[in-house]
Amino acid sequence: MSDILLDVRGLDIAFFGMAGQRSVRDVSLTIARGETVSIVGESGSGKSVSMRAIMGLLPDSAYVSGSAKFLGQELIGASTATLRSLTGSRIAMIFQDPLTALNPLLSIGDQISEAIRIHNRDVSRREARERALQLLRDVAIPFPEKRLDQYPHEFSGGMRQRVVIAIAIANKPDLIIADEPTTALDVTVQAEVLDLLRRLCRQNGTGLALITHDLGVVAGMAERVYVMYAGSIVEAALVDDIFERPAHPYTRGLLRSLPKMKDQAKRLEDIGGTPPTAASLPTGCAFHPRCSFATDVCRKETPRLNSYGRSIAACHLGGSLPAFEKEIETA
Amino acid sequence: MTMDGPNHASPSADAKSIAPPLLSVRELIKDFASSGVFALAGSNPIRAVAGVSFDVLSGETLGLVGESGCGKSTLTRCILRLLTPTSGSVSLGGVDLAGLDAEAMRNQRKHLQVVFQDPYASLHPRMRIGDIIAEPLRLLNLSRRASDDRVKELVDLVKLNREHLERFPHELSGGQRQRVGIARALSVNPKMVLLDEPVSALDVSIQAGILNLLMDLQERLGHSYLFVAHNLSTVRHISNRVAVMYLGKIMEIAPRDQLFGAPRHPYTAALLSAVPVADPKVERRRQRIVLSGEIPSPAAPPSGCRFRTRCWKAKEVCSTTEPELRSDGASTFACHFPQAS
Numbered sequence: 312m313s314d315i316l317l318d319v320r321g322l323d324i325a326f327f328g329m330a331g332q333r334s335v336r337d338v339s340l341t342i343a344r345g346e347t348v349s350i351v352g353e354s355g356s357g358k359s360v361s362m363r364a365i366m367g368l369l370p371d372s373a374y375v376s377g378s379a380k381f382l383g384q385e386l387i388g389a390s391t392a393t394l395r396s397l398t399g400s401r402i403a404m405i406f407q408d409p410l411t412a413l414n415p416l417l418s419i420g421d422q423i424s425e426a427i428r429i430h431n432r433d434v435s436r437r438e439a440r441e442r443a444l445q446l447l448r449d450v451a452i453p454f455p456e457k458r459l460d461q462y463p464h465e466f467s468g469g470m471r472q473r474v475v476i477a478i479a480i481a482n483k484p485d486l487i488i489a490d491e492p493t494t495a496l497d498v499t500v501q502a503e504v505l506d507l508l509r510r511l512c513r514q515n516g517t518g519l520a521l522i523t524h525d526l527g528v529v530a531g532m533a534e535r536v537y538v539m540y541a542g543s544i545v546e547a548a549l550v551d552d553i554f555e556r557p558a559h560p561y562t563r564g565l566l567r568s569l570p571k572m573k574d575q576a577k578r579l580e581d582i583g584g585t586p587p588t589a590a591s592l593p594t595g596c597a598f599h600p601r602c603s604f605a606t607d608v609c610r611k612e613t614p615r616l617n618s619y620g621r622s623i624a625a626c627h628l629g630g631s632l633p634a635f636e637k638e639i640e641t642a
Numbered sequence: 643m644t645m646d647g648p649n650h651a652s653p654s655a656d657a658k659s660i661a662p663p664l665l666s667v668r669e670l671i672k673d674f675a676s677s678g679v680f681a682l683a684g685s686n687p688i689r690a691v692a693g694v695s696f697d698v699l700s701g702e703t704l705g706l707v708g709e710s711g712c713g714k715s716t717l718t719r720c721i722l723r724l725l726t727p728t729s730g731s732v733s734l735g736g737v738d739l740a741g742l743d744a745e746a747m748r749n750q751r752k753h754l755q756v757v758f759q760d761p762y763a764s765l766h767p768r769m770r771i772g773d774i775i776a777e778p779l780r781l782l783n784l785s786r787r788a789s790d791d792r793v794k795e796l797v798d799l800v801k802l803n804r805e806h807l808e809r810f811p812h813e814l815s816g817g818q819r820q821r822v823g824i825a826r827a828l829s830v831n832p833k834m835v836l837l838d839e840p841v842s843a844l845d846v847s848i849q850a851g852i853l854n855l856l857m858d859l860q861e862r863l864g865h866s867y868l869f870v871a872h873n874l875s876t877v878r879h880i881s882n883r884v885a886v887m888y889l890g891k892i893m894e895i896a897p898r899d900q901l902f903g904a905p906r907h908p909y910t911a912a913l914l915s916a917v918p919v920a921d922p923k924v925e926r927r928r929q930r931i932v933l934s935g936e937i938p939s940p941a942a943p944p945s946g947c948r949f950r951t952r953c954w955k956a957k958e959v960c961s962t963t964e965p966e967l968r969s970d971g972a973s974t975f976a977c978h979f980p981q982a983s
């Protein structure tokens with residue numbers, strides 16, 4: 312099974328001061344070489360925190376347990392030296408906040424060059440600068456020669472995001488974890504950047520974990536999708552199945568909330584109710600106060616992940632939900 | 643929340659056409675001094691906003707879309723006077739904001755609020771969420787009690803949890819922070835709200851809830867919005883009219899259905915063709931208009947039409963004569979060879 316790049320098993324995360332309540336509960340997922348996997352789900356459900364935990368990037372107030380193996384090597388609890396040698400070269404992360412990921416005091420060119428040289432000491436400064444230039448070109452930054460000497464505050468939100476992407480792909484990593492990599496980009500530049508990532512994954516066999524709220528991007532990029540709600544994975548499926556026959560009521564709710572490009576209704580259909588926090592987690596199925604299918608057993612027993620056809624989902628009604636009415640436009 | 647209570651303040655279509663605009667931007671220009679090699683290569687300033695004019699009516703939502711880096715955030719910062727425009731004017735409810743001193747501008751902030759694009763960078767790292775949301779309420783001189791109540795109401799409205807009030811920004815997820823920014827901006831019931839990518843970090847269900855909330859408030863209280871976003875289906879849902887910017891200028895501005903149904907400017911058409919659709923089968927056979935050619939620098943825009951270096955329809959005249967914004971009755975656009983209507 313050397314094809315599996317990342318193998319996460321039973322990841323649990325709790326923050327100090329949260330009365331021992333876990334913000335992430337029993338998350339398991341895999342990413343194979345060359346595969347693009349999307350992680351979608353509720354805002355605050357633990358997507359970013361899970362990925363940061365794998366990279367050893369959570370603050371000291373976080374307690375992490377479980378296992379995350381990168382090509383067989385355990386990352387949870389690994390030494391800082393081990394993590395540092397992997398991150399940036401073999402595993403790269405594109406963070407959700409592009410502004411905070413860049414050093415405001417260093418020019419863009421220096422930041423990219425440094426990211427290259429830190430892992431390849433034998434690359435000369437001049438060579439690194441040349442490569443930085445090419446990387447800026449790759450992510451469609453206009454006039455890269457001139458932009459190289461500018462500072463982050465002189466870049467627009469979307470340009471900063473592209474710099475972060477350039478840094479992430481600089482060392483041709485095996486695995487890229489991308490947290491909302493294109494939300495600050497207009498749709499034409501977004502399409503270019505996604506094409507670039509897709510090409511990279513195909514050519515170099517890079518695995519891509521793509522966290523995004525844009526279900527259009529998911530549809531265009533992912534082979535498989537994980538859906539998270541309130542700290543847990545509630546569904547995992549092939550991309551076509553997620554959109555055609557979502558097995559979990561939360562996934563269905565998400566799909567129904569999408570604004571339609573054509574004939575928009577006045578009000579959008581949201582799921583209703585408020586997402587829970589780790590401290591206010593409902594009993595039984597965490598989704599039950601907001602689920603229109605909820606029954607007594609949902610209030611008492613936590614559903615486990617089960618297989619339904621090709622998908623897995625954590626729902627007591629799993630197989631017996633009514634067929635999903637697809638309402639997404641098709642043009 | 644009822645949709646048609648006694649407070650119903652959204653003007654009828656007729657009233658709209660005669661009522662004076664709430665926000666009026668005229669010939670706005672913003673230059674940044676160039677740095678780095680920009681400075682060496684001739685010292686043309688970066689003209690981030692290159693002469694922009696538009697109105698937002700009372701109770702109206704104007705969507706603003708365009709290329710990343712085309713000047714949308716700079717424009718909003720100029721409206722707020724966080725940046726001083728190089729030239730041009732901005733007036734709110736007939737008051738020219740340029741003429742105001744700090745105290746008078748502070749007074750205007752009751753009516754003019756903003757949700758910034760970068761939710762993390764825009765929240766004070768050492769303030770608790772409750773205090774961050776309550777901050778603009780100081781403009782209203784409310785009692786402590788009234789202010790606390792208002793904060794709780796806002797937290798419920800944006801679907802945060804009251805336990806978040808005691809936390810610091812770094813203890814929230816990206817989308818939770820974004821909702822803090824929205825709650826803060828709405829706290830004082832401002833007449834005009836500038837929303838710079840306000841829902842980009844939210845899952846589609848919470849996004850739907852926030853869009854519904856914004857539209858409900860508009861319906862009840864007559865809020866106006868300038869809604870900046872890259873997600874075109876969101877813009878389409880919430881906007882009455884939409885403006886498309888490219889390299890510091892407005893290329894097209896039209897009523898929503900007009901713009902999405904029959905885009906006249908080639909850049910608008912290219913944008914629409916690239917919108918990702920939430921259906922894997924559609925995505926697999928998508929044909930988008932690929933824009934080739936280098937994106938020009940705002941320090942040295944092309945002669946004539948600024949879109950010509952990437953436009954597949956460009957002809958000789960496009961490089962010599964800049965197309966003026968003109969109206970065909972339905973849309974207003976700047977192009978010599980517009981798309982068929």
Ligand SMILES: Nc1ncnc2c1ncn2[C@@H]1O[C@H](COP(=O)(O)OP(=O)(O)OP(=O)(O)O)[C@@H](O)[C@H]1O
Pocket residue numbers: 326334352353354355356357358359360361370372407588589812813814815816817818843844845
């Ligand atoms: N340092 C921290 N201390 C306490 N709680 C935290 C901390 N960081 C994150 N959390 C909480 O952990 C949960 C998961 O956060 P995370 O950032 O992973 O969400 P997310 O799924 O990435 O959401 P979004 O889509 O909004 O970015 C959230 O409820 C958040 O409030």
Ligand SMILES: Nc1ncnc2c1ncn2[C@@H]1O[C@H](COP(=O)(O)OP(=O)(O)OP(=O)(O)O)[C@@H](O)[C@H]1O
Pocket residue numbers: 464465466467468469470495496497674675688690708709710711712713714715716717759940
């Ligand atoms: N402080 C500054 N100094 C120099 N140049 C700047 C500064 N702020 C912005 N710019 C430049 O002005 C132009 C417009 O930037 P702005 O942030 O307004 O774009 P935007 O339309 O909001 O883009 P995005 O969609 O990516 O957020 C860009 O070329 C940017 O590099």
Ligand code: SF4
Pocket residue numbers: 559560561596597598599600602603604605606609614625626627628629
């Ligand atoms: S287990 Fe019950 S409450 Fe939970 S999603 Fe399934 S039907 Fe709804």
Ligand code: SF4
Pocket residue numbers: 907908909947948949950951953954955956957960965976977978979980
């Ligand atoms: S004026 Fe010419 S170059 Fe500009 S958008 Fe129209 S056709 Fe294209």
Ligand SMILES: [Mg+2]
Pocket residue numbers: 358359360407490815816817
């Ligand atoms: Mg996140």
Ligand SMILES: [Mg+2]
Pocket residue numbers: 467468469714715716759838
């Ligand atoms: Mg911006």
